[in-house]
Amino acid sequence: MIRFDDVTKTYDRTARPALDGVDLEVSRGEFVFLVGASGSGKSTFLRLVLKEEDATSGAVQVAGKDLRRLSSWKVPHLRRQIGVVFQDFRLLPGKTVFQNVAFALQVIGRSRGSIAAAVPEVLELVGLEGKGDRLPHELSGGEQQRVAIARAIVNSPAILLADEPTGNLDPTTSLGITRLLERINGRGTTVVMATHDDDIVDSMRKRVVELVDGHVVRDEHQGGYVTGAIPVVPAPDLSVDHGGATAVDVPVDGRPVAEQGGGGR
Numbered sequence: 001m002i003r004f005d006d007v008t009k010t011y012d013r014t015a016r017p018a019l020d021g022v023d024l025e026v027s028r029g030e031f032v033f034l035v036g037a038s039g040s041g042k043s044t045f046l047r048l049v050l051k052e053e054d055a056t057s058g059a060v061q062v063a064g065k066d067l068r069r070l071s072s073w074k075v076p077h078l079r080r081q082i083g084v085v086f087q088d089f090r091l092l093p094g095k096t097v098f099q100n101v102a103f104a105l106q107v108i109g110r111s112r113g114s115i116a117a118a119v120p121e122v123l124e125l126v127g128l129e130g131k132g133d134r135l136p137h138e139l140s141g142g143e144q145q146r147v148a149i150a151r152a153i154v155n156s157p158a159i160l161l162a163d164e165p166t167g168n169l170d171p172t173t174s175l176g177i178t179r180l181l182e183r184i185n186g187r188g189t190t191v192v193m194a195t196h197d198d199d200i201v202d203s204m205r206k207r208v209v210e211l212v213d214g215h216v217v218r219d220e221h222q223g224g225y226v227t228g229a230i231p232v233v234p235a236p237d238l239s240v241d242h243g244g245a246t247a248v249d250v251p252v253d254g255r256p257v258a259e260q261g262g263g264g265r
């Protein structure tokens, strides 16, 4: 569904690459947490998937398309297959919940009838039935994020990208939002969620891909926020080379895992 082959992205020739030689495959229907410190390249990864930016080198494939060969007039079609959710919700403040979600369908030319059918259905899915007439400022942060998720999925995209979707929410609300993303994933949508939220990652036990300075340093199934949060790997051996993509002993936040107590955060 998403495939990166040796992808490097350099914004500024004088700075280090934002992504550096990334190889990664996300299959249809997967749920992946993308974790890493601020500046490690998570948003850049998502921008490349959306073709908001082009790779400097390497190949990005999304939904079977090689994005190097995708002409600009086909980019809107690519983006229709990808829903996106952000930390700051990005709702239209003067439009109701219904109108915010409907807008995503209007811009792609869907009929009034199909919009009238689809919007209540998706609002129910995200737990906002009965709130279609509210304005965004009349909703809690968690509810606003549910509207943003409804808007992102109303067109049944194959992929949902979420960039720090719980960054503005309290822990309980964050878990509810992530569970909603899990439910959407259960309906077949591939979900990639970039996050700093260690509690969420640790509680969900999904695939975790960790970036450090633009490199994938860990790709762990049923992983935790840091290496070894869930004991599926042997104790780290600091004498080995740290270059591998499945490294169990890479520095996390600049400290060798051994210094972090090994068994958790």
Ligand SMILES: Nc1ncnc2c1ncn2[C@@H]1O[C@H](COP(=O)(O)OP(=O)(O)OP(=O)(O)O)[C@@H](O)[C@H]1O
Pocket: 011, 012, 017, 018, 036, 037, 038, 039, 040, 041, 042, 043, 044, 045
């Ligand atoms: N438009 C840009 N122009 C120049 N450099 C950029 C641009 N966008 C990102 N960068 C740089 O690329 C690197 C990776 O940034 P990116 O936003 O992908 O990280 P991130 O992991 O998403 O961080 P955060 O968690 O803070 O959102 C950083 O060094 C950043 O300064």
